[in-house]
Amino acid sequence: MKPKKIPNISVDCVVFGFDTTTKSLNVLLINRYLESKDSNDILVDDYVLTGYHVYEDETLDESASRVLKEFTGLTNQYKKQFKAFGNPDRLTNPKDLVWIKSEAFNSRTITIAYYFLINTEDIDLENNTHYAKWFPLKQLPEIGFDHKEIIKEAHEDLKVKCLSEPIVFELLPDKFTINDVQDLYESILEIKIDNRNFRRKLINKKYIVPLNEKQVGVSKKPAQLYMFSKDVYEKIYQKNYLISI
Amino acid sequence: MKPKKIPNISVDCVVFGFDTTTKSLNVLLINRYLESKDSNDILVDDYVLTGYHVYEDETLDESASRVLKEFTGLTNQYKKQFKAFGNPDRLTNPKDLVWIKSEAFNSRTITIAYYFLINTEDIDLENNTHYAKWFPLKQLPEIGFDHKEIIKEAHEDLKVKCLSEPIVFELLPDKFTINDVQDLYESILEIKIDNRNFRRKLINKKYIVPLNEKQVGVSKKPAQLYMFSKDVYEKIYQKNYLISI
DNA sequence: CCAAAAGTGTTCGCTCTACACCCATGT
DNA sequence: ACATGGGTGTAGAGCGAACACTTTTGG
Numbered sequence: 001m002k003p004k005k006i007p008n009i010s011v012d013c014v015v016f017g018f019d020t021t022t023k024s025l026n027v028l029l030i031n032r033y034l035e036s037k038d039s040n041d042i043l044v045d046d047y048v049l050t051g052y053h054v055y056e057d058e059t060l061d062e063s064a065s066r067v068l069k070e071f072t073g074l075t076n077q078y079k080k081q082f083k084a085f086g087n088p089d090r091l092t093n094p095k096d097l098v099w100i101k102s103e104a105f106n107s108r109t110i111t112i113a114y115y116f117l118i119n120t121e122d123i124d125l126e127n128n129t130h131y132a133k134w135f136p137l138k139q140l141p142e143i144g145f146d147h148k149e150i151i152k153e154a155h156e157d158l159k160v161k162c163l164s165e166p167i168v169f170e171l172l173p174d175k176f177t178i179n180d181v182q183d184l185y186e187s188i189l190e191i192k193i194d195n196r197n198f199r200r201k202l203i204n205k206k207y208i209v210p211l212n213e214k215q216v217g218v219s220k221k222p223a224q225l226y227m228f229s230k231d232v233y234e235k236i237y238q239k240n241y242l243i244s245i
Numbered sequence: 246m247k248p249k250k251i252p253n254i255s256v257d258c259v260v261f262g263f264d265t266t267t268k269s270l271n272v273l274l275i276n277r278y279l280e281s282k283d284s285n286d287i288l289v290d291d292y293v294l295t296g297y298h299v300y301e302d303e304t305l306d307e308s309a310s311r312v313l314k315e316f317t318g319l320t321n322q323y324k325k326q327f328k329a330f331g332n333p334d335r336l337t338n339p340k341d342l343v344w345i346k347s348e349a350f351n352s353r354t355i356t357i358a359y360y361f362l363i364n365t366e367d368i369d370l371e372n373n374t375h376y377a378k379w380f381p382l383k384q385l386p387e388i389g390f391d392h393k394e395i396i397k398e399a400h401e402d403l404k405v406k407c408l409s410e411p412i413v414f415e416l417l418p419d420k421f422t423i424n425d426v427q428d429l430y431e432s433i434l435e436i437k438i439d440n441r442n443f444r445r446k447l448i449n450k451k452y453i454v455p456l457n458e459k460q461v462g463v464s465k466k467p468a469q470l471y472m473f474s475k476d477v478y479e480k481i482y483q484k485n486y487l488i489s490i
Numbered sequence: 491c492c493a494a495a496a497g498t499g500t501t502c503g504c505t506c507t508a509c510a511c512c513c514a515t516g517t
Numbered sequence: 518a519c520a521t522g523g524g525t526g527t528a529g530a531g532c533g534a535a536c537a538c539t540t541t542t543g544g
């Protein structure tokens with residue numbers, strides 16, 4: 001038996017990925033496309049976040065995980081509920097109204113927004129029935145609903161969060177170089193970081209473990225590979241109460 | 246004309262206050278009381294957060310502000326939306342079910358939770374039609390719904406937030422002593438802080454402005470009073486990107 | 491041998507931490 | 518005079534910031 005949708009409550013997922021080659025922080029978006037029945041005019045052709053209604057019998061977290069699985073096939077990824085969006089006018093621009101009509105959902109829908117951090121290598125967008133595509137955060141296409149705002153706030157939250165918790169490793173392959181990590185921080189925070197200081201800082205962390213491996217197939221000096229040990233991190237982690245106001 | 250309630254969406258407000266005399270971080274709660282019609286048995290007698298349904302034509306923020314005004318008379322207080330709670334079983338313990346029946350609202354209600362920081366001196370609970378009362382966070386009474394969890398998460402969020410932004414001053418009178426601020430930080434963070442180091446740190450901030458005033462009516466050496474200058478803070482504020490993982 | 495990116499040390503200044511006693515006031 | 522909490526100084530360690538050149542590799 002099919003679960004019942006709650007008509008006015010949804011989750012939207014900002015799925016972040018990082019492309020180490022282009023050094024680009026990306027967001028996964030799906031195409032929202034609608035043609036007029038009569039005239040074949042294109043009524044809507046833009047992009048929105050992955051999202052769906054919440055079902056009657058699931059938690060919000062489960063709902064977000066379900067959506068992620070549906071669009072990417074992935075489970076157990078880093079997930080954070082960061083904000084609820086519910087302005088009465090959030091789905092009321094002309095294209096949104098056309099879309100809502102065709103999809104028959106409530107224009108006063110509150111959405112609970114999550115972001116996910118995933119390793120781009122883990123997913124295969126070719127065999128994807130939803131036309132999901134990565135877009136660099138710095139070059140987004142036309143975005144529907146209030147999803148531009150949602151992406152912006154997800155990014156803001158991620159900026160703060162990545163300073164105090166080692167979540168960036170969720171965006172990297174298991175084996176990475178120090179420079180990968182630096183590139184990633186620079187992309188997220190939109191700043192330049194001094195390589196020597198950054199490198200020293202990271203290498204001194206006991207949970208950044210050097211492997212007996214170097215990069216292969218690069219046409220330059222191959223870099224040392226490292227892994228992140230969650231175990232070690234959790235063992236040595238201790239809360240700090242530094243007041244910096 | 247009366248605004249229309251959205252039946253399955255509410256806001257709940259964790260209203261924090263600080264009592265400088267008892268050095269206690271408090272939460273504002275209202276009594277949830279219900280007697281049986283037949284037997285005069287007490288069916289429900291516990292405490293819950295201030296909260297209410299969201300109206301069709303208001304934003305979530307407006308909804309939270311409306312609730313705060315209704316229960317305290319206050320407007321323009323520090324407000325933060327920190328999480329949405331929507332588990333299917335969040336309102337399903339026996340007392341909650343009795344209450345929900347008597348109030349006729351949907352047991353699958355998603356609530357958007359906010360916390361407010363207010364100066365206890367600003368409100369007068371005597372002339373309060375809702376039986377709102379302050380309770381120390383450390384000694385909460387019996388709490389209905391999932392509001393204990395909501396309070397806990399509000400507190401966690403406040404702990405993190407107060408380390409990086411000068412929001413504690415929202416909980417203090419306009420004129421305060423350095424020790425008031427220390428007491429407040431100790432209450433929120435549940436730690437001890439070295440007085441000399443803390444004092445030095447605060448006094449060196451340009452936005453902590455010494456007044457030409459001391460405490461009056463205390464039976465000991467009266468302390469120097471200070472104020473917080475938001476203007477100065479905003480002028481000298483600059484984002485810092487210190488990665489501490 | 492050349493291009494490209496990896497990797498490497500030192501100095502300076504600031505801030506955090508730890509720690510114990512005298513002082514001013516009201517009663 | 519006394520009880521109460523307000524207020525004060527210093528030294529050591531650790532960390533962040535600034536800064537430019539050499540090395541290694543593949544092509």
